[in-house]
Amino acid sequence: MATYEYVCSGCGPYDVALPMGGATPYRDCPECGGPARRIFSAPSLSRVGRALAEALDREERSRDAPEVVRDVH
Numbered sequence: 001m002a003t004y005e006y007v008c009s010g011c012g013p014y015d016v017a018l019p020m021g022g023a024t025p026y027r028d029c030p031e032c033g034g035p036a037r038r039i040f041s042a043p044s045l046s047r048v049g050r051a052l053a054e055a056l057d058r059e060e061r062s063r064d065a066p067e068v069v070r071d072v073h
């Protein structure tokens with residue numbers, strides 16, 4: 001889980017705990033149900049999360065590549 005920050009124009013900022021990579025640009029505000037916009041202001045956490053997501057993405061791609069090579073042989 002990672003903590004994401006959103007801000008509602010009526011209620012102000014609030015945090016939501018979501019699975020890594022599960023954040024959407026907008027969420028319904030838990031207070032008033034209005035649209036709340038995501039803020040990208042958690043520097044260390046979001047940087048680690050992004051690096052981790054990119055690393056996992058690369059790993060998935062490199063795992064696929066050997067399969068293709070093996071099919072050719």
Ligand SMILES: [Zn+2]
Pocket residue numbers: 008009010011012029030031032033034
């Ligand atoms: Zn609100």
